[in-house]
Structures are given as structure tokens and as C-alpha cells.
Amino acid sequence: MRQIVLDTETTGLDWRTGDRVIEIGCVELVNRSLTGRHFHVYINPDRGIDAEAVAVHGITEEFLADKPRFAGIVEAFEDFVRDAELVIHNANFDVGFLNCELGLLGRPKLDVLCAGVIDTLRMAKEQNPGKKASLDALCDRYEIDNGHRTLHGALLDAELLAEVYLAMTRGQESLMIALDEPAPGQVETDGLPVMRVGVKVVRATEAECEAHAANLADIAKANKGLCLWIPPEPEAVAA
Incomplete structure (x- = not known):
């Protein structure tokens, strides 16, 4: 199982209004182990960067002036993530x-390029409803050292997220997001339908089933048979 933990930094908050990607950071997991392989690039967006964004990641237009455009790194990026499952915090x-x-x-989008995506923000909210689910909050919850994170950075955040993801899913099967058409009840993440699959089922042993049946019998006896799991006698229904 090959997974790529991915993060980006951008010129602003909305690609629909012309904001662009300026940094991509990825680390590779194979069978839930970090391999040491990573992909990291800075990208010249050919546009300005919002002051609010600079305050978050510290990346300036001057720093990016001599960096490649996205077209110059796209093939290397595709090669690194191709056929892998992506792990992203706030995947949308x-x-x-x-x-x-x-x-x-004009390149194929991620639903064609990759095998799926796991949204760790969604996962964190499902596991701990009402609790903070930012990357910093999850690092605190799982006791992952992020003291060196003074600014956001795509590669650093991907490395931290990899540790958070492994802690969140320790002892569990992977939560997948299928890239097919969404089934009823699924939620889409910008074209990537979310589906939880592969949950491990642990079946009760014969001894556990017998103990459960005996416990139910004791409860039924104490309640004189007035239990929801015991259907009424036919004559009672007729009456």
C-alpha cells in the first residue's frame, strides 16, 4: 500500500478567484512506514501573494521570482503521486x-492520476466531535513535537501530518475515498467522493455468543419477558 502525505501553500484562499499554488510538499508511506522519499518544490505563480498568506507561510514574491512555473514541475509531481492514495488535511x-x-x-486531474484521498480533517472531526482539529491541535493530542513549526511550510506540514495520520489510524484499516461515482449518502470533495471502506470486522467467539445469550436470558427473566428483543405471543397480538 503506497500513500503520499501531501500539503500545499498558496497565494491566497481561493483558486476560483485566481489564487495559485506556490509550494508542494509530499512524503511517501509504504505499508504505513515512512520510506524517506519526498517531493518538495517552490513554484513561481506569476502573480502577487496576499499579505495574509505571507503572514502564514512566509513565502514572498521575491523568493519565488527564480523558481519554476507549475508547468516545469508537473511531470515530476505526477510521477511521484501517480497511483498512490493521498493523505491530506482539509483535502477540499x-x-x-x-x-x-x-x-x-490540460493534464488529468487527481481523480484520474491517484488511487484515492483520505481527508484527515474529516477523520479527526469524526473521531473527536467538537474538538479542535487543526494540525497543531492534533500534534498536541497525539504528543507529536511541532515546536519547530513557527510558520506553515508544505514539506514540514506533510511530515507532521504523516505522523499524525499514523497515530490516528494505529490499529485500524485505511479509510479510503473511492474515486468512482458517489453512491447515495456519499460526500464529494471537489470531485473526489468520500467513502469509508475496509473496516476490520471482529466477530464474537462461540463462548462470547453463549455468554451474551445467557446475559439476555437473565435480563428477560428479571423483566418477566417484557423486553424489546422478545416478540409478543401470537394471542397477545390478536387481542
Whole structure:
């Protein structure tokens, strides 16, 4: 099982209004182990960067002036993530931006390029409803050292997210997002339908089933048979 933990930094918050990707960071997991392989690039967006965004990631137009355009790194990016399952925090954001960049070049989007995507933000909210689910909050919850994270950075955040994801899913099967058409009840993430599959089922042993049946019998006896799991006698229904 090959997974790519991915993060991006951008010029602003919305690709629909012309914001662009300026940094991509990826680390590779194979069978839930970090391999040491990573992909990291800075990208010249050919446009300005919002002051609010600079305050978050510290990347300036001057720094990016001599960096390649997305067209110059797209093949290397595709080669690194191809056929892998992506692990992204707030996947809707990164998937939207990357699909926009790929679309501008007429390249296949992530639903064609990759095997699926796991949204760790969605997963964290499902596991701990009402609790903070930012990357920093999850690092605190799972006791992952992020003291060196003074600014957002795509590669650093991908490395931290890999540790968070492994802690969140320890002892579990992977939560997949299928890239097929969504079934009823599924939620879409910018074209990537979310589906939880592969949950491990642990069946009760024969001894456990017998103990359960005995416990139910004791409860039924104490309640004189007035239990929801015991159907009424036929004559009672007729009456």
C-alpha cells in the first residue's frame, strides 16, 4: 500500500478567484512506514501573494521570482503521486488548487492520476466531535513535537501530518475515498467522493455468543419477558 502525505501553500484562499499554488510538499508511506522519499518544490505563480498568506507561510514574491512555473514541475509531481492514495488535511482545499493547476495545463486531474484521498480533517472531526482539529491541535493530542513549526511550510506540514495520520489510524484499516461515482449518502470533495471502506470486522467467539445469550436470558427473566428483543405471543397480538 503506497500513500503520499501531501500539503500545499498558496497565494491566497481561493483558486476560483485566481489564487495559485506556490509550494508542494509530499512524503511517501509504504505499508504505513515512512520510506524517506519526498517531493518538495517552490513554484513561481506569476502573480502577487496576499499579505495574509505571507503572514502564514512566509513565502514572498521575491523568493519565488527564480523558481519554476507549475508547468516545469508537473511531470515530476505526477510521477511521484501517480497511483498512490493521498493523505491530506482539509483535502477540499489542496485538491481544488491542484486540480486547477492541472486543468490549466490540460493534464488529468487527481481523480484520474491517484488511487484515492483520505481527508484527515474529516477523520479527526469524526473521531473527536467538537474538538479542535487543526494540525497543531492534533500534534498536541497525539504528543507529536511541532515546536519547530513557527510558520506553515508544505514539506514540514506533510511530515507532521504523516505522523499524525499514523497515530490516528494505529490499529485500524485505511479509510479510503473511492474515486468512482458517489453512491447515495456519499460526500464529494471537489470531485473526489468520500467513502469509508475496509473496516476490520471482529466477530464474537462461540463462548462470547453463549455468554451474551445467557446475559439476555437473565435480563428477560428479571423483566418477566417484557423486553424489546422478545416478540409478543401470537394471542397477545390478536387481542
